[in-house]
């Protein structure tokens with residue numbers, strides 16, 4: 001697929017390399033393409049452009065920007081991404097520091113960031129994914145406990161099927177938790193995932209759903 005990744009940070013870079021590894025064509029969209037010059041030189045298959053260029057290029061979009069910037073970035077990408085599946089990998093992390101290793105969010109348990117974004121951009125087919133694991137473990141991670149589970153949600157079944165196929169390539173089992181409201185539960189998994197990191201510098205783990 002042609003994948004347009006919005007963002008230039010650790011998540012955007014890891015996912016861009018992962019999509020290339022699995023044979024997809026990738027364009028990253030950033031406000032400042034120049035800051036990716038060194039990275040782009042080492043990852044020559046990835047094109048770098050503006051947010052709107054990456055959105056227009058995409059068959060599948062990936063939102064990988066700071067949570068507080070997500071609305072603004074999606075606004076800039078909305079025309080190009082209209083009607084397309086878009087992975088929302090963001091978390092609504094507040095600027096306040098963690099307390100006892102527990103991150104603060106700027107959302108409440110009654111409304112997730114993804115629901116807000118979906119309401120603001122009804123033409124985009126958002127799918128929450130990749131938010132509940134660290135960037136270093138996103139692409140074909142290996143754990144002693146076996147294949148990890150990625151919790152996803154979204155209002156569009158076809159978009160979720162597209163993302164589930166990508167997650168299968170990236171080495172994940174998929175647990176579809178239903179509509180966008182499920183992001184109220186999936187986004188805070190990021191808080192739980194980060195606690196061992198902040199408390200014990202342990203950043204190598206993932207969730208698994210057992211039945």
Ligand SMILES: NC(=O)c1ccc[n+]([C@@H]2O[C@H](COP(=O)([O-])OP(=O)(O)OC[C@H]3O[C@@H](n4cnc5c(N)ncnc54)[C@H](OP(=O)(O)O)[C@@H]3O)[C@@H](O)[C@H]2O)c1
Nearest residue numbers: 007008009010011030031064065066067069090091134135
């Ligand atoms: N780091 C992880 O391991 C991890 C894991 C799971 C989920 N996440 C989530 O994934 C997202 C990306 O995380 P990250 O660690 O890669 O990077 P980040 O530092 O959270 O975000 C960096 C990106 O945000 C954009 N950005 C920041 N402020 C902006 C503003 N005012 N307006 C427009 N764009 C702005 C930047 O875009 P420009 O390129 O235009 O400067 C940059 O690409 C976050 O929502 C994070 O919570 C992170």
